[in-house]
Amino acid sequence: MAPPFYAVISGVGSGTGAALARRFAQSYAVVLLSRKPSSYESIVADIKASGGTAIGITADATDPAATDAAFAQIAKELPGSKLAAAVYNGGSGMARKPFLELTLENLDVSLQGAAKGLFIFAQKTLPLLVDAVDSSPNPPSLLVTGATASVRGSAFFSTFAAGKFAQRALTQSLAREYGPKGVHVALAVIDGGIDTPWGKGTVFNNGVEDGKISPDAIAESYWHLHSQHRSAFTQELDIRPYVEKF
Amino acid sequence: MAPPFYAVISGVGSGTGAALARRFAQSYAVVLLSRKPSSYESIVADIKASGGTAIGITADATDPAATDAAFAQIAKELPGSKLAAAVYNGGSGMARKPFLELTLENLDVSLQGAAKGLFIFAQKTLPLLVDAVDSSPNPPSLLVTGATASVRGSAFFSTFAAGKFAQRALTQSLAREYGPKGVHVALAVIDGGIDTPWGKGTVFNNGVEDGKISPDAIAESYWHLHSQHRSAFTQELDIRPYVEKF
Amino acid sequence: MAPPFYAVISGVGSGTGAALARRFAQSYAVVLLSRKPSSYESIVADIKASGGTAIGITADATDPAATDAAFAQIAKELPGSKLAAAVYNGGSGMARKPFLELTLENLDVSLQGAAKGLFIFAQKTLPLLVDAVDSSPNPPSLLVTGATASVRGSAFFSTFAAGKFAQRALTQSLAREYGPKGVHVALAVIDGGIDTPWGKGTVFNNGVEDGKISPDAIAESYWHLHSQHRSAFTQELDIRPYVEKF
Amino acid sequence: MAPPFYAVISGVGSGTGAALARRFAQSYAVVLLSRKPSSYESIVADIKASGGTAIGITADATDPAATDAAFAQIAKELPGSKLAAAVYNGGSGMARKPFLELTLENLDVSLQGAAKGLFIFAQKTLPLLVDAVDSSPNPPSLLVTGATASVRGSAFFSTFAAGKFAQRALTQSLAREYGPKGVHVALAVIDGGIDTPWGKGTVFNNGVEDGKISPDAIAESYWHLHSQHRSAFTQELDIRPYVEKF
Numbered sequence: 012m013a014p015p016f017y018a019v020i021s022g023v024g025s026g027t028g029a030a031l032a033r034r035f036a037q038s039y040a041v042v043l044l045s046r047k048p049s050s051y052e053s054i055v056a057d058i059k060a061s062g063g064t065a066i067g068i069t070a071d072a073t074d075p076a077a078t079d080a081a082f083a084q085i086a087k088e089l090p091g092s093k094l095a096a097a098v099y100n101g102g103s104g105m106a107r108k109p110f111l112e113l114t115l116e117n118l119d120v121s122l123q124g125a126a127k128g129l130f131i132f133a134q135k136t137l138p139l140l141v142d143a144v145d146s147s148p149n150p151p152s153l154l155v156t157g158a159t160a161s162v163r164g165s166a167f168f169s170t171f172a173a174g175k176f177a178q179r180a181l182t183q184s185l186a187r188e189y190g191p192k193g194v195h196v197a198l199a200v201i202d203g204g205i206d207t208p209w210g211k212g213t214v215f216n217n218g219v220e221d222g223k224i225s226p227d228a229i230a231e232s233y234w235h236l237h238s239q240h241r242s243a244f245t246q247e248l249d250i251r252p253y254v255e256k257f
Numbered sequence: 258m259a260p261p262f263y264a265v266i267s268g269v270g271s272g273t274g275a276a277l278a279r280r281f282a283q284s285y286a287v288v289l290l291s292r293k294p295s296s297y298e299s300i301v302a303d304i305k306a307s308g309g310t311a312i313g314i315t316a317d318a319t320d321p322a323a324t325d326a327a328f329a330q331i332a333k334e335l336p337g338s339k340l341a342a343a344v345y346n347g348g349s350g351m352a353r354k355p356f357l358e359l360t361l362e363n364l365d366v367s368l369q370g371a372a373k374g375l376f377i378f379a380q381k382t383l384p385l386l387v388d389a390v391d392s393s394p395n396p397p398s399l400l401v402t403g404a405t406a407s408v409r410g411s412a413f414f415s416t417f418a419a420g421k422f423a424q425r426a427l428t429q430s431l432a433r434e435y436g437p438k439g440v441h442v443a444l445a446v447i448d449g450g451i452d453t454p455w456g457k458g459t460v461f462n463n464g465v466e467d468g469k470i471s472p473d474a475i476a477e478s479y480w481h482l483h484s485q486h487r488s489a490f491t492q493e494l495d496i497r498p499y500v501e502k503f
Numbered sequence: 504m505a506p507p508f509y510a511v512i513s514g515v516g517s518g519t520g521a522a523l524a525r526r527f528a529q530s531y532a533v534v535l536l537s538r539k540p541s542s543y544e545s546i547v548a549d550i551k552a553s554g555g556t557a558i559g560i561t562a563d564a565t566d567p568a569a570t571d572a573a574f575a576q577i578a579k580e581l582p583g584s585k586l587a588a589a590v591y592n593g594g595s596g597m598a599r600k601p602f603l604e605l606t607l608e609n610l611d612v613s614l615q616g617a618a619k620g621l622f623i624f625a626q627k628t629l630p631l632l633v634d635a636v637d638s639s640p641n642p643p644s645l646l647v648t649g650a651t652a653s654v655r656g657s658a659f660f661s662t663f664a665a666g667k668f669a670q671r672a673l674t675q676s677l678a679r680e681y682g683p684k685g686v687h688v689a690l691a692v693i694d695g696g697i698d699t700p701w702g703k704g705t706v707f708n709n710g711v712e713d714g715k716i717s718p719d720a721i722a723e724s725y726w727h728l729h730s731q732h733r734s735a736f737t738q739e740l741d742i743r744p745y746v747e748k749f
Numbered sequence: 750m751a752p753p754f755y756a757v758i759s760g761v762g763s764g765t766g767a768a769l770a771r772r773f774a775q776s777y778a779v780v781l782l783s784r785k786p787s788s789y790e791s792i793v794a795d796i797k798a799s800g801g802t803a804i805g806i807t808a809d810a811t812d813p814a815a816t817d818a819a820f821a822q823i824a825k826e827l828p829g830s831k832l833a834a835a836v837y838n839g840g841s842g843m844a845r846k847p848f849l850e851l852t853l854e855n856l857d858v859s860l861q862g863a864a865k866g867l868f869i870f871a872q873k874t875l876p877l878l879v880d881a882v883d884s885s886p887n888p889p890s891l892l893v894t895g896a897t898a899s900v901r902g903s904a905f906f907s908t909f910a911a912g913k914f915a916q917r918a919l920t921q922s923l924a925r926e927y928g929p930k931g932v933h934v935a936l937a938v939i940d941g942g943i944d945t946p947w948g949k950g951t952v953f954n955n956g957v958e959d960g961k962i963s964p965d966a967i968a969e970s971y972w973h974l975h976s977q978h979r980s981a982f983t984q985e986l987d988i989r990p991y992v993e994k995f
Contacts, residue, residue: 075361110434111380115321118376122368126419130364134357150745164429172426173372180422183410188356190745206734221734228735235727241745242698242713243720248740253642253682253733396991436991452980467980474981481973487991488944488959489966494986499888499928499979567853602926603872607813610868614860618911622856626849656921664918665864672914675902680848 013089014040014064016147021072021132022100026207027156029054030226031098032065034234038148039095040064042085046071064089072101072128082135093143096237097136100156101128103174113170121174129155129178133185137194144193150244152195152237155182159202186246195244197236201229202251216254224252259335260286260310262393267318267378268346272453273402275300276472277344278311280480284394285341286310288331292317310335318347318374328381339389342483343382346402347374349420353413364416371420375401375427383435390439396490398441398483401428405448432492441490443482447475448497462500470498505581506532506556508639513564513624514592518699519648521546522718523590524557526726530640531587532556534577538563556581564593564620574627585635588729589628592648593620595666605662613666621647621673629681636685642736644687644729647674651694678738687736689728693721694743708746716744751827752778752802754885759810759870760838764945765894767792768964769836770803772972776886777833778802780823784809802827810839810866820873831881834975835874838894839866841912851908859912867893867919875927882931888982890933890975893920897940924984933982935974939967940989954992962990 017040020031024045032041032051036058043051043065051067058065066088070077103124106117133153140151159165161179164172179198186196204215206223216222229250236245251257263286266277270291278287278297282304289297289311297313304311312334316323349370352363379399386397405411407425410418425444432442450461452469462468475496482491497503509532512523516537524533524543528550535543535557543559550557558580562569595616598609625645632643651657653671656664671690678688696707698715708714721742728737743749755778758769762783770779770789774796781789781803789805796803804826808815841862844855871891878889897903899917902910917936924934942953944961954960967988974983989995 110383110431115373115376118373122372122423126368126423127361127364130361130416130419137356160426164426164431164433166430166434169427169430169434170376172430173376173423176422176426177368177372177419180406180410180418181415184412184415184418185356185410187410187749188412188415190747193745195745221732223734225732225734228732232727232731232735232737235724239724239742240713240717240720242695242715242717243724243742244745245724245740245742246749248737250731250735250737253685253687253736255682257679257738433995436993439991441991467978469980471978471980474978478973478977478981478983481970485970485988486959486963486966488961488963489970489988490991491970491986491988492995494983496977496981496983499931499933499982501928503925503984602875602923607865607868610865614864614915618860618915619853619856622853622908622911629848652918656918656923656925658922658926661919661922661926662868664922665868665915668914668918669860669864669911672898672902672910673907676904676907676910677848677902679902680904680907 013092015092016040016095016143017042017089017092018096018098019044019085019094019136020098020100021128022102023054024050025209026205027226027229028100030230031100031233033058034230035096036063036065040066040089040092043067044070044072044081072132073123075131078131078135093146094136094139094151095143095147095149096152096154097132097140098154098233099129099132101125103171105168105171107167109167110169118170118173121170122177125174126177126181129181133181137185137189140194141192149238150193150195150241152197153185154233154236155198157198157200159200161198161200183246190244193241195236195239195241197245198247199229199232200247200249202249202257203255205229216252219254222252222254224250259338261338262286262341262389263288263335263338264342264344265290265331265340265382266344266346267374268348269300270296271455272451273472273475274346276476277346277479279304280476281342282309282311286312286335286338289313290316290318290327318378319369321377324377324381339392340382340385340397341389341393341395342398342400343378343386344400344479345375345378347371349417351414351417355413356415359416364419367416367420368423372423372427375424379427379431383431383440386440387438395484396439396441396487398443399431400479400482401444403444403446405446407444407446429492436490439487441482441485441487443491444493445475445478446493446495448495448503449501451475462498465500468498468500470496505584507584508532508587508635509534509581509584510588510590511536511577511586511628512590512592513620514594515546516542517701518697519718519721520592522722523592523725525550526722527588528555528557532558532581532584535559536562536564536573564624565615567623570623570627585638586628586631586643587635587639587641588644588646589624589632590646590725591621591624593617595663597660597663599659601659602661610662610665613662614669617666618669618673621670625673625677629677629686632686633684641730642685642687642733644689645677646725646728647690649690649692651692653690653692675738682736685733687728687731687733689737690739691721691724692739692741694741694749695747708744711746714744714746716742751830753830754778754833754881755780755827755830756834756836757782757823757832757874758836758838759866760840761792762788763947764943765964765967766838768968769838769971771796772968773834774801774803778804778827778830781805782808782810782819810870811861813869816869816873831884832874832877832889833881833885833887834890834892835870835878836892836971837867837870839863841909843906843909845905847905848907856908856911859908860915863912864915864919867916871919871923875923875932878932879930887976888931888933888979890935891923892971892974893936895936895938897938899936899938921984928982931979933974933977933979935983936985937967937970938985938987940987940995941993943967954990957992960990960992962988
């Protein structure tokens, strides 16, 4: 029998998405969406080995048909299970370049990954989240991973910021529309480098200890958002290393 | 002989764009870009009748080739003239609907009109503006028309806000990159209904006098932004009727 | 023997402060500061009855000498105990009036309660928090209770907003100065009515269930802030009921 | 006979205040308030020499009685003249120090200069501005000089930011209350070093040309704010040199 509730995480690699999957798997079945099976296979295996329920589905978040298919598959694999948490953690191609070297494709990748993907994901998940309001142990939640560029347009990050700003607009709008329905929509503004396996070589904050953000620490804050009582929703919070300049 | 400097205004109808054209025509040749000749013909005629120089060009701002063609035509019609001011006043389809009734097309129209159009326009005009830094009577300027939705995502305006947030991200990024080159990039956040000929029937602020924003007043503020000394650039200002709630 | 760590909460009545005291008492000795013994006596008794350590001290937060005396008393009553968390939850007199009916005293009460009190409290606690960085189980934290008026000046709330804005300025500045030292400084922007014993008669959000913020829910978010890993500090978060307009 | 309208500028030295006085003297009688006669004497003389009307009054802006006396003197010296513009340009003691080296007096100086002084000035001028709504050639205006620290609390500027944040709260609140009455309340966030006579030795932006803000340029933007049509009020704008990092 399927667990009564599941969480779906869109955008899973070995960093934040993996940590989120492990954290939410402590309470729910988790569904991992990613473009490539290699991004989720080992995490799915780990969670299963720990006694949890995990499903990996290959899907491009910016493709509506692929997203439809993914949720059809979820309904089949987790019959009767309700959606308690939907996390949009999709990438959007951080191009760091002078404006005249950026192309329309850079802009498009950013807008698609940050805004269109979230739009598709939200249209799919919000009805499911609303449907879980009366039964979910925690208020059903749509949680989104933002960045410094969600709140600040910097020289050389114009297209990246365009996508992340657009994404923030969506989360604000959805929070205002879906809060009163009992769904918790929140944005986490991740302001700093994340300590991912593939980013070991990248130095942040002069390499000082804990100068990169721990993905597990991010996951704890997402879980906290999800577990907030409906009388006390947070719509937006920032997350950064203690040594980060801001 | 062509006037030494010109302003180009993208997105001209009978409201803000027309007022901007008339205002900047007091000092420069003006080029009006719009999707339909009917949007600029009478304004061009008016400006010419007043002794000014005005050119109307039909072009879709979200089409790079059309924009290229427009600037090629400008170079031909105003040989030797330099670009002193570029105003992006493009529309982006304000859809007011519950989120689940909005479509990917609504999102696309918003992102294209507010962000992609500005991106194309900025890539075309920034090199021309930089080229005018040493000679322009006022610091060459890229001025952009924002809205309440540039700074606030509201329920029912999610896609519109997505585009306007993205646009704001671009202006912030470009201001930070091009300010030090001497180009003034600014966003005007228009927070209220505008008193346009076609919107006479729409009531704002209970129909109180001056409860809608005068397009000429907006144009004065754009001209002020353009005329600011380079030691004192404004990056962002809001504009709203005295009676507007905010 | 005194517990190894304590939390101090300035501004304790029967609402948020009481909930914070109970929450932090699960891990630490707690010290409750308030102007009147009646504000903390029953909470101190409750915590002791549950097996916790609690001390109530009568002190006016805006009086430096009283604050000095309070911390001298703490050092005596909890010898060797280190400060893990300092919460500033002081009131600042929310006067709701047209501007011309407000007095300099209204302004003063607000500035004193929100800014001067925090200044005094922070000067006293930050050295103690720094001293606990190497040993505290969680990053030593200075947590501050803000309000809607911390981020928005409304008609009729001018003096209240003045104090809360000033308070926010202090928390931002201190976060930037003390983050790199390992101390977590954060502001919680409480945006809504709180469900306090004394406010039972006040209706918020049409009296809908959970339309007032649960103090215990606030306390959970403060505890989450306190428990965040130093690689992932939140500087500011908002808290509001799901039905709150914002 | 007194001119029909006057502007009053609180906080006049040889920098911004002097430039504001000269600019507003082009249209109105101007009253200069300062703590010391030496701060306004030469400006008053200059304006008179140019054919304008100028009055200097010695008054401490943070002293209600002194402010009362100043306005009584204005009523006597400019009988029948109405107040068209009130500018609060008061200093608030920018102390740049680590938090533990700052004193309660630093905090007090900042809160008094930025918030209390504005409160007193606004209570005095708003009724006079309301009284001029029907006759003033431009919407009567209360204009306030902010700083980077109005919108950002930085390490080492905690007390300065506290005052400037509080000041911003007042302007936002007053704009929302007095806009509908026809009075324009606006804040200019001055983000950079100002090119004052006494600050010639202080280098900003590596001494690049126009790397300090021209006081005359600031004054032009204040005049623009004052001249905005009531359908198009700006509540807040930033002003910074083209080379300023932000």
